[in-house]
Amino acid sequence: MSAEIEEILKRYGNYPNVAGIIIVDAFAIPIKTTMEYTLTVHYAALAHNLLMKGSKMTQNLDASNELTALRLRTLNHEVMIVPEENFFIIVVQKPGQ
Amino acid sequence: MSDVEATFDRLLKLPGVMGAILVNGEGRPIRTSMDATSSHIFAEKMAPMVKMARAMVREVEPTDDLTYLRMRTLKSEILVAAENEHMIILVQDSNALDEARRNSSSSKRSS
Numbered sequence: 001m002s003a004e005i006e007e008i009l010k011r012y013g014n015y016p017n018v019a020g021i022i023i024v025d026a027f028a029i030p031i032k033t034t035m036e037y038t039l040t041v042h043y044a045a046l047a048h049n050l051l052m053k054g055s056k057m058t059q060n061l062d063a064s065n066e067l068t069a070l071r072l073r074t075l076n077h078e079v080m081i082v083p084e085e086n087f088f089i090i091v092v093q094k095p096g097q
Numbered sequence: 098m099s100d101v102e103a104t105f106d107r108l109l110k111l112p113g114v115m116g117a118i119l120v121n122g123e124g125r126p127i128r129t130s131m132d133a134t135s136s137h138i139f140a141e142k143m144a145p146m147v148k149m150a151r152a153m154v155r156e157v158e159p160t161d162d163l164t165y166l167r168m169r170t171l172k173s174e175i176l177v178a179a180e181n182e183h184m185i186i187l188v189q190d191s192n193a194l195d196e197a198r199r200n201s202s203s204s205k206r207s208s
Contacts, residue, residue, distance in 0.1 A: 039157070042156065042157055043157060046152075046153040046156060046157065047153070049149065049153075050146070050149055050150055050153055053145070053146060053149055054146060054168055057142050057146060058168070058170050060142070061138070061142065062172070065170045065171050065172050065173075066170060066171055067168060067169070067170050068169050068170055068171060069167075069168075069169040070166070070167070070168055070169070071166070071167040071168075071169070072150050072153070072154065072163060072165075072166055072167075073163070073164045073165045073166075073167070074154045074158075074161045074162060074163055074164055075161050075162055075164060076158065076160075076161050077158075077161065079154075
């Protein structure tokens with residue numbers, strides 16, 4: 001699994017404007033991060049909640065459907081949360097023109 | 098009011114749109130292209146998500162605010178744009194959307 005994670009980090013790290021990448025395990029504990037610790041834990045916990053709510057909602061609307069990604073656009077950032085089988089990935093981008 | 102109508106009609110023309118709902122501050126759909134039941138269900142389900150997402154953004158950075166939330170599932174993509182108290186919910190088919198994105202990116206590359 002760690003090889004997969006390294007590959008993910010490498011892949012997303014090359015994208016422009018990436019402010020941080022956090023890999024969080026199934027218990028909302030960050031296992032790898034490129035950001036500073038307190039912020040990482042913060043993002044991990046909040047993203048985990050949002051993801052849980054989102055997948056529950058998707059399943060409620062249609063039992064055969066499932067959530068594949070969540071993207072939040074704010075004034076200053078863009079946060080992408082992607083659930084994988086045993087973990088989930090959070091990528092924070094600073095959109096620039 | 099016609100501004101809202103124009104925006105709404107423009108949204109409906111996007112690729113793969115299965116429905117668009119304009120929801121007011123009380124969570125009631127005020128303009129929709131779907132049937133009433135689906136509109137209500139969507140409005141009801143998306144409101145807590147938006148609230149949670151907004152709280153998340155504010156918690157990480159108090160000066161920041163949510164502009165939109167995009168939920169992608171296997172079958173569809175739900176875009177919720179939130180401003181003040183209103184929400185616009187747009188439901189699009191995932192495949193049609195991906196196709197359109199692929200086409201637009203390849204046309205950008207060739208030009």
